[in-house]
Amino acid sequence: MPRKTIQQPERKPHGSRRAARLAAQDDDRRTGADSKPIAAVERALQVLSAFRTAPRLTLSELSRQTNLFKSTLLRILATLEQYGYVTRLADGQYRIGGIVHELGSGYAASFQLEEVMKPALAALSAATGESAAFYVRAGAQRQCLFRVDSPQAVRHVIVAGQILDLDQAAASRILRQYENTTTRPDALVDYADLCVATAGLSDPQTASVAAPIFNTNGFLGVVNVSGPVSRFTEPAVARFRTRLAAVAARISTGLGGLATPPRQAPAKRSTSPR
Numbered sequence: 257m258p259r260k261t262i263q264q265p266e267r268k269p270h271g272s273r274r275a276a277r278l279a280a281q282d283d284d285r286r287t288g289a290d291s292k293p294i295a296a297v298e299r300a301l302q303v304l305s306a307f308r309t310a311p312r313l314t315l316s317e318l319s320r321q322t323n324l325f326k327s328t329l330l331r332i333l334a335t336l337e338q339y340g341y342v343t344r345l346a347d348g349q350y351r352i353g354g355i356v357h358e359l360g361s362g363y364a365a366s367f368q369l370e371e372v373m374k375p376a377l378a379a380l381s382a383a384t385g386e387s388a389a390f391y392v393r394a395g396a397q398r399q400c401l402f403r404v405d406s407p408q409a410v411r412h413v414i415v416a417g418q419i420l421d422l423d424q425a426a427a428s429r430i431l432r433q434y435e436n437t438t439t440r441p442d443a444l445v446d447y448a449d450l451c452v453a454t455a456g457l458s459d460p461q462t463a464s465v466a467a468p469i470f471n472t473n474g475f476l477g478v479v480n481v482s483g484p485v486s487r488f489t490e491p492a493v494a495r496f497r498t499r500l501a502a503v504a505a506r507i508s509t510g511l512g513g514l515a516t517p518p519r520q521a522p523a524k525r526s527t528s529p530r
Contacts, residue, residue: 303332312349376503377404383499386483387412391427394419398431412462412482423458426466427478438474440515447501453493455485463488465496467504470513479504
């Protein structure tokens with residue numbers, strides 16, 4: 257009788273298993289499996305962010321600002337000091353270290369406002385279907401620095417670089433309201449409350465919704481969406497306001513324009529007998 261041949265399952269080489277594991281890790285990253293915040297890093301960033309409220313802080317002040325216990329803070333500060341991000345002074349206070357200044361200088365040297373604004377305006381225009389623009393004050397007038405036009409045939413058109421009068425429309429109102437403002441809103445602010453909507457005030461055919469943009473020096477300019485009055489119905493304006501608030505808050509956060517609000521002190525542990 258002929259012998260039966262038993263076929264053994266093919267074994268994948270070790271390299272194939274490793275490649276499959278790496279591919280799975282890439283899939284996890286793409287699906288957000290590795291996007292969870294790391295608690296230790298968050299606490300360290302909390303400590304560094306606290307110095308946005310004052311150039312020098314004591315351990316007690318840091319505890320109040322970050323809502324962290326002093327024992328935890330001391331370990332974090334020791335690590336930050338080791339890497340040059342924090343300096344402990346002779347009087348016991350702490351200040352930002354030289355590495356942070358070096359990073360800030362690198363940021364200033366590489367920063368281009370266009371790289372921030374153009375993608376944000378493109379996303380805003382795509383989400384609303386209307387034209388999106390960024391304005392700054394130009395003396396007694398306003399200037400459109402960046403612009404993305406609506407994809408629709410009927411739209412409000414202004415050329416980037418164009419200088420316009422300050423009128424009664426939403427963007428001009430915000431430029432007047434925050435003129436020479438050096439303070440920054442708290443990070444917990446509801447940005448929708450900062451938005452202004454107008455319709456037909458300067459041009460009877462045009463409506464707009466605008467929001468202020470802040471950086472580390474305070475007020476920077478205005479982002480707005482504009483278009484025909486007929487498309488700016490009450491439900492549409494509510495939707496545009498929500499979209500605009502989210503984009504403006506994201507831009508201001510990226511520019512360091514939202515101040516970190518002071519945190520509540522840690523709750524005291526009860527010492528009463530049980």
